[in-house]
Amino acid sequence: MIDLKNIVVRFGEFEALHRINVDVKEGEFFTFLGPSGCGKTTTLRTITGFIEPVEGVVSMQGRDITHVPIEKRNIGIVFQSYALFPTMTVRDNIAFGLKIKKMKKDEIDRKVTEIARKVDLTDEQLAKAVSQLSGGQQQRVAIARALVTEPAIICMDEPLSNLDAKLRVNLRNELKKMQREFGITTIYVTHDQEEALTLSDRIAVFNKGYIEQIGTPNEVYNHSATEFVANFIGDINKLQEEITGKLNLPADQVHYIRLERISVCAAENDGKEAVSAGQTVSLDGVIESQEYYGLFIKYTIKTAGQTLKVVEKNDGINIYEPGDRVILRIDPKDIMSY
């Protein structure tokens, strides 16, 4: 569908993208994820044509569009600020692209009404000024405006970042539902890993102008390709020498384990040493502190010369207090080594 080959973008002396390669498939929800300044928005703007790469080829449906002007690309975009035109009503905002295409008035009216219904905007809302709508409604207008011209692809640049936490989760689900209904290829930019994991079919993790990994949410989370990806996505423990020694892990690498991959149980009261069973290694630990999240509890546990973070489901049975002695179990196959 859309293919980026060896894309290089420079701003003066600064090279923002170093030979980026991405291939987004038809109908896919593809996310660019990374910290701010990593090049994800630059890549998106290269696809939409706001930035022209100094090297490399952008092609869409097999056609080279590297030098095609912005307005001829047929790629929709939803901006971080929504970029709704403040001097136009909601209806005029949505109709803008169609008017530019010099469509007939009744055709425009039909299309606007149709798309408004799909994104849940009422006729009354269509007559309002943009400033009279809430954040969530504005976002729907932005999506409607981008979709009404029937683009081949829709790009979204952190469209949820201006909203409060609760609305963000609601709209996230709505967004995914809409994408599934419209079946449109979507490229989504975010720095929020939770958003990326819940929404995407595939994720490209960016860092300093390079792509570190492209994969499904599961691949990226559980089989992080690089140390950066492991650290950036989710919470993780870096294992120190004492534990890696017990696990017989190579000393020339660094080793990580996800919080939920360590299991905890109460220590035997007789004070016996923890015994390892099979491949699993057991470690003695003492609860240092507890963070209560409701759905789960995060413990910081002192063990084998370091502290480890562990999450346990809040099942109401095993709740530990600071100072409690516990046994930790680690399975070597859960370790990610770099």
Add this chain to the structure above:
Amino acid sequence: MQASIAGKQKYNLGKLWGIFGGVLFVYLFLGFMVIPCFNTLTSVFRETDAAGNPDPFAVIRFFFAGKMPMFLWNSIRLALCLVVTVNVVGISIVLLTEYFDIKGAKILRLGYMTTLIYSGVALVTGYQFLYDQNGLMTKWLADFFPGMNKQWFTGFNAVLFTMTFACTSNHALFLRNAIRGIDYNTVEAARNLGARPFKVLLKVVMPTLLPTLFSLTVMTFITGLCAMSAPTLLGYNSINPEIVRLAGSSVADESFPQARAALLSIILAMCTIALLLTLNHYENKGHYLSVSKTKAKLVKQKIQNPAANVLAHIYAYVLFLIYMTPVVMIIIFSFQNWGNVRNKVLDPSSWTLSNYFGNQDYIYQNWKGKEMVSKGAISGVFGNEKTLGGIRLSFIMSAIAAALACVIVVIAVNYIFKHKKKKRGKLVEACLLFPWLLPTILICYSFRTFFNSNVFYVFGQNLYMKENVRILIVLAYMVVKLPFAVRMIKAAFYAIDDELEDAARNLGASQIVTFLRVKLPIVLPSVLAVFALNFNALFSEYDMGATFKKAEGTTYAMVIQSMCEDEGRNNVNMNASGRRCASTVFIMIISGLILYLVYGVGARDLGERLAIREKRRKRLEKIKRKFSIAHAAAEELPAAERRNIA
């Protein structure tokens, strides 16, 4: 292939337009800013001695030998005194209406803000009318204090008094904004820590106002230095009136008058530049601003000490009287007949509209005792050809100049934003701000002298000749108003989110369509406001017109003024003073209307406009419903009556 050729042609066309725009800009900048002003500045060094040999320092020697430093000193003295008096009055009016709890603050504010619609020559002549030795107020005051000097309102005193109250408009606008931006939590915190209200004012409130006060002080100083109408009309020998006098003088009367005018202009320009650089340097540092995130609205402070409270109220209302008396008197006298106005007597039993619409003959006896008729000698602002001509000319010239300034600035600022990180963007901006560095009078004087010969780049025309001077005045008006337009319109362009342009382009709009349909509508309210404010200032301006001093370019304010100068002479212009009152009222109405349109209506966004429209629609429906109910009831009544009869 065809598409790429078409694209190339389009690109070439765009490039061609770019080159055309660039060349035009350079032509205008060099031709109407740099060359005329440079010509003035260098004329100082082009003088010759008696033998005809070049003597570049003759004017400078003359400057130190003659009484020219006196003009400079007078201007500086005025500026220094104004800084003190304007700040005292300006800070007072803002604190009294915004910070302290004074009864009737809303009405007081309206009174203090009258200078926004009542300024320039109109204001000076209004003050003169009330306070000169035969003035109404002076007469009343003399009745109270028989020993007082009836001629107190002349020269320096008169100029200082008038300008003190005339120049507080900036305080009323900017200091008010600054005081409204104060975080009330800081005031509460200080009180909570044990500070008394006066201490809070001094230690917490005033320091946050300092940056604004500094800018206002510099602006006041420049205003004092470049004062024109007040010194001219009230007779004070400061720089600007002298420049204008010298510009119109001839070599036959005195030594190199033009070069001396130029030298004074240069001195004025250097002072302005130094002050503006100071201001710029200070603004760039810009600290002191409140950093608290949630600002609490200021609650007005009650003055606890009863005696102080009474004194503050008296002070507030005395200031109010000083501001309002000229306005009220001018309005009243605009409806009095010419005799009353000229004798400055208020006759509550006789009122007339002749100062507005009159066109009556004046019958008098000549020295032989023969009855004579002076046709149309008593005529109103809208009743005599000459003032109507002045209004028409000023209207057209101001409108064209204000519109041109807006068009040029909108296109230029769009360019500046597109190239804001590049040198050419900054260069264009600097060019447009250039007139700000030079006193208005220098620019007008330069235009007058430089274009008073056949200049090759204006098609070999003499632009000072006959009707051509109107083109020159329009150009001067436009040039002078560019910096203000740039500052305001640039601020408006900052409000355009970059993503809006990207969005429009992404939806298929070309650059020109994006500009016209997305960016322009956003900045349009600001552009119209700038147009209105510039038009407002130009329509009633006097200083520049007076510098050109040309029969074909006699502006509205000049007509009114010159008619007053020969009021009653040869039995014409009998009601010139009354007509001037009416004209002032006319200008106040226009200015007030424009300010209302700009700050009231123009400041509403689409949401507010739609909400107001909706409200109006609902109100109309309600009235209709009521009407239809009443109508139905009226129809039902006879039917019921019929039934009763049956």
